[in-house]
Amino acid sequence: MERVKIKVDLEKCTRCGLCAEVCPSSIIQVREQGPTLIWDKACIRCGHCVAICPQGAMDHTANPLTGQVDVSQLPNVDAATAERFLRSRRSIRSYKADAVPHRDILKVLEVARFAPSGGNSQGVSFLVLTDRVILKKITENVIEWLEEQIRQEVVWVKSYAGIVKIYRDTGYDIVLRGAPNLVLALYDSRNPIGRDNGRYALTYAELYAPSAGLGSCWAGFFEMAAFANYQPLLALLDLPAGQAIAGAIMMGVPKYRYQRLVDRNPLNAVIR
Numbered sequence: 001m002e003r004v005k006i007k008v009d010l011e012k013c014t015r016c017g018l019c020a021e022v023c024p025s026s027i028i029q030v031r032e033q034g035p036t037l038i039w040d041k042a043c044i045r046c047g048h049c050v051a052i053c054p055q056g057a058m059d060h061t062a063n064p065l066t067g068q069v070d071v072s073q074l075p076n077v078d079a080a081t082a083e084r085f086l087r088s089r090r091s092i093r094s095y096k097a098d099a100v101p102h103r104d105i106l107k108v109l110e111v112a113r114f115a116p117s118g119g120n121s122q123g124v125s126f127l128v129l130t131d132r133v134i135l136k137k138i139t140e141n142v143i144e145w146l147e148e149q150i151r152q153e154v155v156w157v158k159s160y161a162g163i164v165k166i167y168r169d170t171g172y173d174i175v176l177r178g179a180p181n182l183v184l185a186l187y188d189s190r191n192p193i194g195r196d197n198g199r200y201a202l203t204y205a206e207l208y209a210p211s212a213g214l215g216s217c218w219a220g221f222f223e224m225a226a227f228a229n230y231q232p233l234l235a236l237l238d239l240p241a242g243q244a245i246a247g248a249i250m251m252g253v254p255k256y257r258y259q260r261l262v263d264r265n266p267l268n269a270v271i272r
């Protein structure tokens with residue numbers, strides 16, 4: 001990877017030291033001649049030194065000032081709006097049958113890629129499955145895997161016997177809920193924090209989806225079979241070499257709109 005450099009406009013720089021203070025690796029020192037990068041190899045390319053500078057004096061080769069969006073004059077989202085936004089996210093299990101324009105899915109994933117990642121490692125990629133035949137095969141494979149677990153009397157799977165029976169009796173897709181898309185987050189299997197990164201990205205995707213007219217739901221049964229390395233399922237997915245599944249969400253246009261915010265268990269928190 002190319003070595004990084006910072007460039008400081010010394011006319012604008014007030015030596016306030018914010019760039020050094022927010023640097024996660026503590027590798028910027030404010031010296032007499034201005035902020036100095038003292039160990040470029042430890043830079044995680046997060047761009048914070050550029051983003052924090054009130055003067056716009058800092059630039060960084062791996063996260064240039066020109067690529068950052070100036071939000072300094074914008075207010076934060078007010079508390080009530082933010083709470084309503086977060087609480088409005090719902091797991092969607094009824095989807096319109098229509099195919100979703102690819103641009104709408106990409107819009108969601110374009111935002112999802114800004115989720116936090118360990119050491120700013122990022123590295124999450126997405127595989128969006130849209131082929132109805134493949135999606136149907138995935139459901140069938142996951143059901144077969146669940147049935148195998150039930151036969152082997154795996155304790156925690158017992159409670160799912162009922163929904164597997166519903167699938168067998170009625171054909172109702174309890175795995176992917178008839179969604180027209182399955183979004184997989186993939187990561188480099190050598191990255192120990194990669195699975196977490198992918199799941200944070202999918203969480204962002206879930207939160208942003210309604211703003212793009214879409215709804216989503218975690219595909220937990222699919223994930224269980226995939227994480228258990230169920231070979232018939234993995235063979236169907238044909239993942240790129242070295243990539244592992246971090247998680248999966250189904251996605252599509254919701255059939256219905258929720259009218260109310262649901263309640264949950266009361267807060268359980270201790271502050272010491």
Ligand SMILES: Cc1cc2nc3c(=O)[nH]c(=O)nc-3n(C[C@H](O)[C@H](O)[C@H](O)COP(=O)(O)O)c2cc1C
Nearest residue numbers: 089090091092093174175177217218219220221222
């Ligand atoms: C890791 C994870 C896996 C899940 N798997 C499934 C699933 O396989 N099928 C499903 O219908 N919902 C699944 N859900 C959705 C939960 O049932 C849902 O989040 C919960 O009931 C709360 O509802 P809400 O998301 O609308 O607040 C999953 C959620 C999570 C976080």
